[in-house]
Amino acid sequence: MAHDILGYGGKRCVVMGCFSGTGEALVRHLVALGAEVHGADIKPSPVNLASFTTVDLKDPASIAAGIESIGGEIDALFNVSGLPQTFPGEDVVSVNFLGIRAWTEAWLPKIREGGAIVTVSSLAGAGYLTNQPLLREFMALTDPAEARAWYTVNKQRAGDPYTLSKQAINTWTQLSAPGLMERNIRINCTMPSPIDTPMLKDFKQAAGEAVINAFAKAKGRFSTAEEQALPLILLNSKAANFISGVCLAVDAGLSAGLATGVLDLQKMIAEASAA
Numbered sequence: 001m002a003h004d005i006l007g008y009g010g011k012r013c014v015v016m017g018c019f020s021g022t023g024e025a026l027v028r029h030l031v032a033l034g035a036e037v038h039g040a041d042i043k044p045s046p047v048n049l050a051s052f053t054t055v056d057l058k059d060p061a062s063i064a065a066g067i068e069s070i071g072g073e074i075d076a077l078f079n080v081s082g083l084p085q086t087f088p089g090e091d092v093v094s095v096n097f098l099g100i101r102a103w104t105e106a107w108l109p110k111i112r113e114g115g116a117i118v119t120v121s122s123l124a125g126a127g128y129l130t131n132q133p134l135l136r137e138f139m140a141l142t143d144p145a146e147a148r149a150w151y152t153v154n155k156q157r158a159g160d161p162y163t164l165s166k167q168a169i170n171t172w173t174q175l176s177a178p179g180l181m182e183r184n185i186r187i188n189c190t191m192p193s194p195i196d197t198p199m200l201k202d203f204k205q206a207a208g209e210a211v212i213n214a215f216a217k218a219k220g221r222f223s224t225a226e227e228q229a230l231p232l233i234l235l236n237s238k239a240a241n242f243i244s245g246v247c248l249a250v251d252a253g254l255s256a257g258l259a260t261g262v263l264d265l266q267k268m269i270a271e272a273s274a275a
């Protein structure tokens with residue numbers, strides 16, 4: 001018998017965001033690991049799954065209908081969907097945080113004991129601990145329409161909607177972990193550096209090519225979708241049974257280098273601009 005340290009065989013998994021990039025790579029691996037994979041996204045999955053349901057995270061009614069349509073209890077929830085800041089700010093905060101939170105919280109009563117949740121955040125959200133007063137004000141609004149309206153009114157001080165939404169995911173993940181552990185459910189998130197997926201061109205457009213290229217410095221290239229999908233599989237697996245409330249940087253040492261001063265962002269940007 002194989003030494004199955006991940007334990008996905010026969011597990012009922014739901015993946016939000018399986019159309020492209022990281023989510024597509026993720027569902028391919030989960031299917032190969034023997035999981036029963038139910039996908040959801042605003043666009044259809046290219047992979048043959050146990051089921052696919054169209055869900056628009058901007059729309060609370062679509063979220064409720066999606067959960068109803070998939071039905072039943074689940075073991076693992078993977079939240080991969082996201083929008084870059086080239087989209088309207090209201091849509092970015094709605095998909096990346098408000099929609100993901102509403103969708104996850106609606107799933108909670110149906111997540112089995114021993115289950116797990118993982119969300120793709122971003123290195124863009126790494127500064128969440130320094131922005132708590134504003135984040136808590138935004139996150140206190142549990143009605144997605146009200147929170148969306150808060151963003152419109154507070155756009156100036158809220159800053160970049162992508163950063164805000166990913167900081168909110170990190171904060172929400174850590175706030176949720178102790179209470180969920182009482183039900184033996186784990187919750188974590190990952191903070192990728194730039195990934196070579198369809199979204200990368202939007203980040204280059206928003207931040208400038210040199211800035212984004214500088215982030216490839218740690219390993220000399222961007223991560224692949226698969227290199228971001230596999231840590232999600234690890235965090236929701238039985239191999240991570242004692243890991244909860246973690247915001248895991250998946251960045252080949254980039255944030256470690258920046259935090260310690262071993263890597264100098266300004267120098268990296270200057271080098272990337274000159275290249």
Ligand SMILES: NC(=O)c1ccc[n+]([C@@H]2O[C@H](COP(=O)([O-])OP(=O)(O)OC[C@H]3O[C@@H](n4cnc5c(N)ncnc54)[C@H](O)[C@@H]3O)[C@@H](O)[C@H]2O)c1
Nearest residue numbers: 019020021022042056057080081082122192194195197199
């Ligand atoms: N690409 C990068 O450089 C990068 C870096 C850090 C973090 N991320 C994060 O990684 C995650 C996956 O992105 P990716 O890089 O694989 O890009 P991607 O564009 O391939 O994937 C994004 C997915 O989100 C889905 N989506 C968009 N709007 C939606 C909506 N309204 N409702 C439901 N689903 C919706 C898309 O259809 C797509 O499947 C995102 O959360 C993103 O913020 C990406």
